[in-house]
Amino acid sequence: MSHVISIIGAGSWGTALAIHLSKKGYQVYLWHRSEEFIKVLKYSRENKKYLPGVLLPENILLTSDLEECITRSNIVILAVPSQKIREISKRISFCLKPSQILVNVAKGIENDTLLRMSEVIYQEIPYNEVIVLSGPSHAEEVAKNIPTTVVVTGKNKETTELIQDIFLSPTFRVYTNPDIIGVELGGALKNVIALAAGVSDGLGYGDNSKAGLITRGIVEISRLGHAMGACVSTFAGLSGLGDLIVTCTSMHSRNRRAGIELGRGNKLENILKNIGMVVEGVATTSAAYQLAQKYDIEMPITSELYQVLYHNKNAKESVDTLMLRNKTNEMEQLTVPYYKNW
Numbered sequence: 001m002s003h004v005i006s007i008i009g010a011g012s013w014g015t016a017l018a019i020h021l022s023k024k025g026y027q028v029y030l031w032h033r034s035e036e037f038i039k040v041l042k043y044s045r046e047n048k049k050y051l052p053g054v055l056l057p058e059n060i061l062l063t064s065d066l067e068e069c070i071t072r073s074n075i076v077i078l079a080v081p082s083q084k085i086r087e088i089s090k091r092i093s094f095c096l097k098p099s100q101i102l103v104n105v106a107k108g109i110e111n112d113t114l115l116r117m118s119e120v121i122y123q124e125i126p127y128n129e130v131i132v133l134s135g136p137s138h139a140e141e142v143a144k145n146i147p148t149t150v151v152v153t154g155k156n157k158e159t160t161e162l163i164q165d166i167f168l169s170p171t172f173r174v175y176t177n178p179d180i181i182g183v184e185l186g187g188a189l190k191n192v193i194a195l196a197a198g199v200s201d202g203l204g205y206g207d208n209s210k211a212g213l214i215t216r217g218i219v220e221i222s223r224l225g226h227a228m229g230a231c232v233s234t235f236a237g238l239s240g241l242g243d244l245i246v247t248c249t250s251m252h253s254r255n256r257r258a259g260i261e262l263g264r265g266n267k268l269e270n271i272l273k274n275i276g277m278v279v280e281g282v283a284t285t286s287a288a289y290q291l292a293q294k295y296d297i298e299m300p301i302t303s304e305l306y307q308v309l310y311h312n313k314n315a316k317e318s319v320d321t322l323m324l325r326n327k328t329n330e331m332e333q334l335t336v337p338y339y340k341n342w
């Protein structure tokens with residue numbers, strides 16, 4: 001079947017996915033809210049602000065007319081920052097038919113409600129199916145056909161497999177996973193740990209420190225995820241450990257880069273302005289901190305990062321706090337209760 005796909009949000013991820021899907025031969029609309037921005041894109045065929053150095057294939061239709069592109073497509077990909085997903089869902093809800101499939105690619109937790117992205121979308125658009133795509137996938141590499149692996153999840157197996165087929169290519173391998181909660185939480189919470197890993201780098205700490213943050217990071221993510229109904233093994237998968245590794249180690253990561261600057265002592269406000277793209281981990285740290293309290297889960301890294309971001313705690317003092325916590329047994333801290341009576 002020939003699909004027509006609208007991508008809502010011409011930032012770095014929306015643009016990379018538009019390039020990927022257009023190369024597969026689909027009719028792709030790429031939408032940006034500013035008419036002026038679209039005019040420049042049409043002229044230059046390059047998204048200089050969000051994804052410089054990559055040409056947009058001619059078969060990508062660039063538009064700022066939301067209603068036009070939505071009504072012409074059967075698949076709609078939401079690629080705006082997570083805190084804007086509700087706003088954009090409200091806007092498109094009026095022109096959607098129930099048969100159109102929504103694919104969310106934003107990674108975050110809504111700050112006011114503490115809801116996952118698919119929950120937010122279902123609240124605004126209850127009659128359409130929502131599929132989530134997540135995993136270790138920096139836009140800069142996907143746009144260059146660098147081998148990438150991701151995961152898709154949704155309530156309905158057939159629709160999830162349809163979206164798997166649509167995205168699948170020799171350089172973009174797509175797995176399915178039925179655990180929506182785990183996939184969404186992994187994708188959102190890894191940004192918190194990536195910010196912390198950046199802070200560690202910015203403070204001049206080393207590879208040992210980062211390996212510790214990644215490993216203990218996935219433990220606290222799994223602990224919260226388990227309490228929220230996720231399957232713990234999902235956190236060992238692409239949307240969990242996979243995305244955590246790439247975001248904590250890649251210089252493409254906006255979260256890691258923001259963390260490095262924080263660790264060097266720069267002000268958050270200036271850092272975000274300089275990066276000029278969304279740094280999801282900032283809002284997600286606050287959401288994760290609140291969720292940890294709500295579910296009474298110990299999340300020491302998240303908690304310290306929250307103090308650094310929102311209460312100006314000195315980053316080095318936070319590392320000391322983490323290192324000087326009460327001694328404990330690694331296994332006791334895991335969500336799977338092996339060795340309970342050891």
Ligand SMILES: NC(=O)C1=CN([C@@H]2O[C@H](COP(=O)(O)OP(=O)(O)OC[C@H]3O[C@@H](n4cnc5c(N)ncnc54)[C@H](O)[C@@H]3O)[C@@H](O)[C@H]2O)C=CC1
Nearest residue numbers: 009010011012013014079080082084106107138139277278
């Ligand atoms: N860049 C990447 O490599 C990847 C990003 N993601 C996720 O995709 C989501 C989007 O990220 P990026 O494209 O990287 O962000 P970005 O900052 O590069 O672009 C965001 C886009 O959303 C638009 N936008 C912002 N507020 C809006 C609003 N209220 N209404 C309409 N449009 C609005 C901006 O104009 C911009 O075009 C994030 O949740 C991110 O975590 C997921 C995987 C990879």
Ligand SMILES: O=C(CO)COP(=O)(O)O
Nearest residue numbers: 135136137138253254255
């Ligand atoms: O989610 C991503 C890669 O999988 C993108 O991470 P950043 O938002 O930190 O750039």
